[in-house]
Amino acid sequence: MITPSNLAVRVADRLGGLAAPWDVFAERSRRFEIHLSGSRVELTRGPIVLEGYGLRLLRATDGQTGVGFQASTDFSNDAIRTAVEEAEKFARFNRFPAPHPELPVGRPPTANGAKILDPALWSDPSGTLERFAVALVAAFDGRNGVVPSFSSVKATLTETSIANSTGLAHAYAHTVVETEVAVKAFGGPEGRPPGEYWFTDIERRLDPQALPTLTAEWSRFAEDARGAKSPPNGEVPVVLPPEVLAGIVPTVVRFRFGAAARLRGLAVEAGSQVGTEGLDVLDDGMFDWGVGSSPLDDEGTPSRTRTVISNGRAAELLSDVLHADALRITSTGNGARTGGMDPGTGFWRKFTRRPTPDASTLVIAAGDGGTDPEIIEQVDDGIWVQQIGWAQPDELSGRFGGEIRIGYRIRHGKLAEPVRGGTVGGAVVAREGAPSLLHDLSVIGSKPKLMGSLSSPTLLIRSLSVSGDDLAAATAVPGSPG
Amino acid sequence: MAQRVRGENMTLDSKSLSTAASPPLLGVVFRAWSGTRWVETAVSGLDERALTGAAEGLESQLAASRPGSPPPGPSATTVGSFDTAPRRPMRDLGTEGALAWVREVFRWVTDVPMIKFARVSLSWNEEERHYLNTAGANCYQRLDRVRAGVVPVAIENGRSEFDAFSVGRLGGQEILDSITEAAVRRASEGARALLTAKAPPSGLMNVLLDPGTTGTFAHESFGHGTEADQFVRNRSYLQPLLGRTIGPEFLTLVDDGSIPGAWGSIYFDDEGHRSQRTPLVDHGQFVGALHDRGTAFALGASPTGNTRRADFLGQAFVRMTNTSVEPGDWSYEELVNEARDGIVLERWLSGMEDPLGGQMQLKVLKGHRIEKGKVTDLVSSMALSGSVLQFLRDIRGIGKAEHREIDAGYCGKGYGDTLPVGDGGTYLLSRALVGPS
Numbered sequence: 001m002i003t004p005s006n007l008a009v010r011v012a013d014r015l016g017g018l019a020a021p022w023d024v025f026a027e028r029s030r031r032f033e034i035h036l037s038g039s040r041v042e043l044t045r046g047p048i049v050l051e052g053y054g055l056r057l058l059r060a061t062d063g064q065t066g067v068g069f070q071a072s073t074d075f076s077n078d079a080i081r082t083a084v085e086e087a088e089k090f091a092r093f094n095r096f097p098a099p100h101p102e103l104p105v106g107r108p109p110t111a112n113g114a115k116i117l118d119p120a121l122w123s124d125p126s127g128t129l130e131r132f133a134v135a136l137v138a139a140f141d142g143r144n145g146v147v148p149s150f151s152s153v154k155a156t157l158t159e160t161s162i163a164n165s166t167g168l169a170h171a172y173a174h175t176v177v178e179t180e181v182a183v184k185a186f187g188g189p190e191g192r193p194p195g196e197y198w199f200t201d202i203e204r205r206l207d208p209q210a211l212p213t214l215t216a217e218w219s220r221f222a223e224d225a226r227g228a229k230s231p232p233n234g235e236v237p238v239v240l241p242p243e244v245l246a247g248i249v250p251t252v253v254r255f256r257f258g259a260a261a262r263l264r265g266l267a268v269e270a271g272s273q274v275g276t277e278g279l280d281v282l283d284d285g286m287f288d289w290g291v292g293s294s295p296l297d298d299e300g301t302p303s304r305t306r307t308v309i310s311n312g313r314a315a316e317l318l319s320d321v322l323h324a325d326a327l328r329i330t331s332t333g334n335g336a337r338t339g340g341m342d343p344g345t346g347f348w349r350k351f352t353r354r355p356t357p358d359a360s361t362l363v364i365a366a367g368d369g370g371t372d373p374e375i376i377e378q379v380d381d382g383i384w385v386q387q388i389g390w391a392q393p394d395e396l397s398g399r400f401g402g403e404i405r406i407g408y409r410i411r412h413g414k415l416a417e418p419v420r421g422g423t424v425g426g427a428v429v430a431r432e433g434a435p436s437l438l439h440d441l442s443v444i445g446s447k448p449k450l451m452g453s454l455s456s457p458t459l460l461i462r463s464l465s466v467s468g469d470d471l472a473a474a475t476a477v478p479g480s481p482g
Numbered sequence: 483m484a485q486r487v488r489g490e491n492m493t494l495d496s497k498s499l500s501t502a503a504s505p506p507l508l509g510v511v512f513r514a515w516s517g518t519r520w521v522e523t524a525v526s527g528l529d530e531r532a533l534t535g536a537a538e539g540l541e542s543q544l545a546a547s548r549p550g551s552p553p554p555g556p557s558a559t560t561v562g563s564f565d566t567a568p569r570r571p572m573r574d575l576g577t578e579g580a581l582a583w584v585r586e587v588f589r590w591v592t593d594v595p596m597i598k599f600a601r602v603s604l605s606w607n608e609e610e611r612h613y614l615n616t617a618g619a620n621c622y623q624r625l626d627r628v629r630a631g632v633v634p635v636a637i638e639n640g641r642s643e644f645d646a647f648s649v650g651r652l653g654g655q656e657i658l659d660s661i662t663e664a665a666v667r668r669a670s671e672g673a674r675a676l677l678t679a680k681a682p683p684s685g686l687m688n689v690l691l692d693p694g695t696t697g698t699f700a701h702e703s704f705g706h707g708t709e710a711d712q713f714v715r716n717r718s719y720l721q722p723l724l725g726r727t728i729g730p731e732f733l734t735l736v737d738d739g740s741i742p743g744a745w746g747s748i749y750f751d752d753e754g755h756r757s758q759r760t761p762l763v764d765h766g767q768f769v770g771a772l773h774d775r776g777t778a779f780a781l782g783a784s785p786t787g788n789t790r791r792a793d794f795l796g797q798a799f800v801r802m803t804n805t806s807v808e809p810g811d812w813s814y815e816e817l818v819n820e821a822r823d824g825i826v827l828e829r830w831l832s833g834m835e836d837p838l839g840g841q842m843q844l845k846v847l848k849g850h851r852i853e854k855g856k857v858t859d860l861v862s863s864m865a866l867s868g869s870v871l872q873f874l875r876d877i878r879g880i881g882k883a884e885h886r887e888i889d890a891g892y893c894g895k896g897y898g899d900t901l902p903v904g905d906g907g908t909y910l911l912s913r914a915l916v917g918p919s
Contacts, residue, residue: 033797037715041519047539048524048795049532052506069502073509073526086503093577096498149717149838152896180897182717184838193719196838200897225839230915233685264497264599266635266642326497352505389834389843392919394863396635396644401919403834403843403867421841423865423917431640467684467867467917 002122004159004173007075011053012163014080018057020165021103025298025337026053027161027351032125033154038147039137046126051075054337054351055083058101058322059091065098065322066091071352097263098325104300106168113295114303115288116174118205125155128206135208136181139215145187146219149196153206154178156348162300172295176347177203183215185222195225197387197406202347202452204289221386221406228420231404231468237382237442238424238464239375239410245364245459246451248391248400248437252428253281254359255395257308258334259323266396268314274429275438280365281309283318284455285333290361291347292336292453299335299355306332308362309438320355334358364456367444372458375443377413379460384408384415385424393428398436401425401465422468426461437461483614483752484510484528485794489607490577494584496592496599501577504607511794512540517550524794555775556785557617558754564623566743568654572606572628575655580604583658590663591632594670596677598637604630604658611752619754627745627902628657629890632666636673643679643862645672645847646829650745650890650902672829675860676848682861684917688824688852689866690817690909693887695846697905698833700805701893702842703870704735704762706835708770709788709800709895710777719840719871720768728768729874732810735763737772739787739803745890746804746904750787757787757803774800792899801895804888806906810880817879817911819855825916826850826857827866830889830905840870845919865919873912881909 007026015022032046050073057068068091070083121128132153140148154177161171179201186194197218240248261267268274275281285303287293296302299321307315319327320335336358337350369375376384385407393400403423409416430436437459445457489504510533511524523539525532572580584602591600606628613621631648647669651657691699704720712718739748739757748757753775762770773781774789777800790801818826829847836842844866851859888906 031795035797037711043520043522043797044543045522045524045797048511048522049535050509050526050795052526067500071503071506073506089577090501090503093501093581094499096500149715178897182715182838184717193840194838196717196836264495265637266599269640349505354500354502389836389841389867390832390845392832392845394831396633396642397863399863399919401845401863401865401917403836403841403865405836405839405841420839421867421869422915423843423867423919425865425917425919434641465684465918467865467915469686469915 002117002173004161004171006161006169006171007051007053008161008163009169010075011055011080014077015084018084021058023056023103023162023164023299024053025162025351027158027348029156029158029348030125031154031156032129033152034129034133035152036133036148037150041133050349052351055087056354057087057091061095063099065096065101066094067096067322067354068094069354096322098322101321101325103164103166103321104168105166114286114290114293116204116293118175121155121175121206122157122173125157129153129155132206132208135211139211143219146183146185146222149182149184151181158348162296164300168300170296170300174294175204176291177206181218183218183222185219185226192226195222197221197225202291204291224418225406225420228406228418231383231407231419231422231466233468234466235463236466237379238461238466239379239382239384239458240461241386241458242449242451242454242456244385244388245456246454247388248393249428250359250362250454251393252395252398253308253362254318256398256429257314257318258357259317259319259327260357262317263323263326268429270314272314272432273312274314275309275312276441277312278367279309279312279438279441279444280307282306282363282365283308283334283359284363285360287361287363287455289450290453290455292360297333297335298337298350301331301333301335303333303360318357318359320357323357334360362454366446366448366457369443369445369460371447372445375445375458375460376410376415378443379410380412382410383419383466384410388424398427398429399425400428422466424464424466426464483791483794484612485610487607487609489605490580491605492580492584493601493603494588495601501581504605507793509794510536512536514540514544515553516544516547518548555779557615558619559617560619560621560750560754560756562621564749566624566626566652568626570655571626572654587632587661587666590666591634591670594667594674596636596638596674597634597670599635601633613750613752613754615754621750621754623749625652625748626654627652628654630658630661632669634670634673636677638677641677643673643676645669645676648890652743652745652747676862679848679860679862682849682864682916682918683825683851686913686915688821688911689914689916690821690824690826690852690911692826692828693885693908694889695827695830695844696807696907696910697887697889698830698844699910700735700807700907701802701903701905702833702835702844705737705802705805706837707870708762708772710771710773710781711800712837713771714777714780717838719838723768726768727766728871729763729766730877731766732880733763733766733874733877734761734808736761736808737788737802737805741804741888744804744888744904745902746802748803751789752791752798753785753789755785755787755789760786772800772802790901792901796899799895801901802893802903804904804906806888807880807910809883809886809908812879812881814881814885814909817881817909818852818857820879821852821911822855824852826852827864841867842870843867863919864916866914866916868914873914876913877910879911883908885909
């Protein structure tokens with residue numbers, strides 16, 4: 001049993017008679033990293049220790065709220081006093097249209113929280129990373145013409161704590177692991193250029209037992225990249241597995257279905273048909289091993305499951321305390337201190353950021369489309385996209401697109417030759433009647449997979465725009481929605 | 483390396499105003515050579531307890547190491563104090579002064595029909611880095627960075643489109659002077675115009691990159707491709723081409739961390755080596771790479787001042803500073819006429835490298851079709867994809883210096899470690915695959 005340190009209470013206890021409402025969010029993170037060049041360890045880092053807190057004050061001003069915020073890594077009395085003064089100063093400038101925001105009231109944490117901590121990693125981070133690195137290198141033993149050119153594993157062990165002026169005081173511990181492996185395929189008598197598959201992932205735990213299967217997949221993708229041809233050009237049926245969807249769907253859904261967008265007139269219309277009938281998308285802060293899962297959101301509201309899209313229609317709005325008050329609703333437990341452009345820091349350093357509405361772990365519910373081979377069987381002519389360089393979904397327009405790093409042509413219901421280069425793109429959500437990924441689903445697979453903060457089955461999209469220099473464009477895929 | 487960052491940021495949008503101090507960064511990272519590998523520890527804060535803990539952590543790692551070789555490459559011996567010392571520091575403007583500026587810009591950006599939402603942001607920070615090593619290096623630098631931008635969003639009949647305009651440089655209040663009402667209004671008009679933009683064409687075509695997109699091309703193609711840690715890992719398609727002609731005679735591409743005031747400039751890197759101008763492609767010939775001490779040692783080169791940490795919590799490895807394509811002698815009109823048919827790519831959004839495969843991806847917010855040597859219809863966002871070497875072979879012209887820009891961007895390497903970089907260039911005409919995005 002791990003008893004996380006409660007730094008937030010340590011700060012809160014020294015706030016004296018500070019006027020309510022206020023909250024303190026604190027973190028103590030230890031980070032450990034191992035970096036390999038080929039099979040050789042070239043750098044080990046850790047512990048990298050970061051301790052800090054963010055103090056937020058809510059001050060009523062002209063029917064609105066002045067939000068004051070100040071973060072600090074200094075826990076001295078003087079520094080806490082300065083943080084209060086600075087937060088009060090900024091609160092006088094700031095305005096947010098929430099007349100009476102109410103912070104969550106203290107209550108005991110739920111007994112059966114989501115699994116978000118890797119016990120082995122917590123008890124021996126350096127040793128666990130070293131052993132994982134050894135297992136990673138060993139998994140390539142005996143593979144002809146395939147090597148890891150570089151790799152890194154970074155583990156962050158965090159004790160998060162929250163305290164506020166209502167008496168809430170809670171702490172929990174969690175782990176996050178970032179893995180990066182570049183796999184190179186080379187050699188052979190025919191003098192083909194080398195090929196690479198670059199794997200990246202963020203998870204809650206390390207699973208060395210999965211490495212033999214994963215390295216076999218990575219090696220195949222790297223080898224197939226060597227002889228891949230340009231994809232077809234045109235509107236093409238496209239199959240997207242969870243690995244690709246994780247880089248596309250969350251960015252758009254968490255904004256367009258969130259209270260920040262609703263307040264600013266940028267959200268999808270409530271109740272509108274945003275997806276194929278039969279499509280259900282949940283936000284589940286209690287989803288085991290989800291990177292976005294936690295017992296409480298980042299302002300202390302207990303996590304729970306929300307329905308974001310129900311049978312293709314926009315349902316609940318994701319909100320934090322401030323936006324909920326502005327919109328006359330209640331917080332959904334989606335006050336998150338994520339944000340920033342760096343995916344490698346979104347899950348830590350949270351104390352430096354203020355809460356805003358965001359998704360926790362998004363879950364696209366499994367459909368009846370079957371396994372990946374069964375989905376492929378339903379495509380006469382299309383492509384399977386295994387990796388996009390950077391889909392860079394845009395939360396405002398809802399569009400995404402990027403270069404196909406590796407994929408496969410689908411011909412007559414079977415995976416055919418590898419494709420690479422060219423682009424694939426479209427909209428995740430669009431206004432009613434316009435084409436979009438969520439609206440043009442032909443098949444929703446039956447086998448969900450968790451990738452970071454998205455759990456999703458493989459999806460078949462009736463058509464997306466693909467650019468390539470193979471002018472033999474594919475035909476439309478048969479099949480009905482859902 | 484010890485680091486401290488202080489500053490403020492503020493955002494005004496159609497519904498709220500938010501100001502705060504910049505996220506605090508105060509801490510130190512220790513690095514030591516164990517005989518076979520580098521080992522590092524880091525800690526936030528500079529008090530004795532924190533420093534002792536980090537030092538003990540480092541000693542613990544070293545105690546577990548095996549004897550080996552001396553550290554690779556030359557240790558820096560730079561001594562000195564370097565400071566951007568802006569004439570009008572942002573801190574002198576004060577929160578109220580900065581907010582007055584933000585409110586004025588917000589008025590400009592929203593004073594255009596169809597702009598239903600807008601966001602104006604301003605951030606500034608004073609970053610101090612102090613580097614010491616056992617070879618005698620003892621150097622301090624202070625970099626004052628200012629960045630400001632607007633994002634107008636036009637909405638009509640359920641369709642929303644945005645445009646963007648931003649400026650980022652080292653310096654002080656004078657940077658705000660470069661954001662004019664005319665430039666801000668152009669962004670708002672741009673968002674409005676995108677409401678009726680057509681879908682872009684798809685396929686292989688002539689592409690005319692605007693100066694910012696040319697900078698992104700420089701960054702993603704020869705920037706990442708010449709980070710020499712990729713050479714050491716045998717992970718760069720460019721390595722075998724060093725010394726060979728890979729582009730037209732009029733193509734020169736450099737990384738330069740010593741440009742005064744540029745967003746990616748530094749006085750010295752995080753191994754203590756001075757920043758410098760490093761030619762990567764010189765008149766079409768691939769001539770150089772970017773090095774840290776380790777890659778320089780492995781490849782018989784010299785460090786180029788390109789070892790950078792995102793902050794004291796991140797690792798030090800080979801990174802770019804300001805990467806740009808040098809100007810040519812074509813006018814914009816000549817380039818459009820030369821293209822005859824194709825597309826102008828405008829307002830870069832992002833790029834992505836492929837160090838081993840030699841591909842690249844560029845994304846832009848908008849563009850215009852080129853038909854019969856004339857610029858015609860506005861089209862919406864696009865992604866460009868292609869082989870870098872083929873793209874180089876297809877370069878037909880580079881614009882004059884009058885269009886040259888060095889834009890402020892951020893670069894991640896691998897998964898994270900995002901830091902400020904400059905990307906620059908002028909107009910550049912080549913050929914590539916383009917599709918909607």
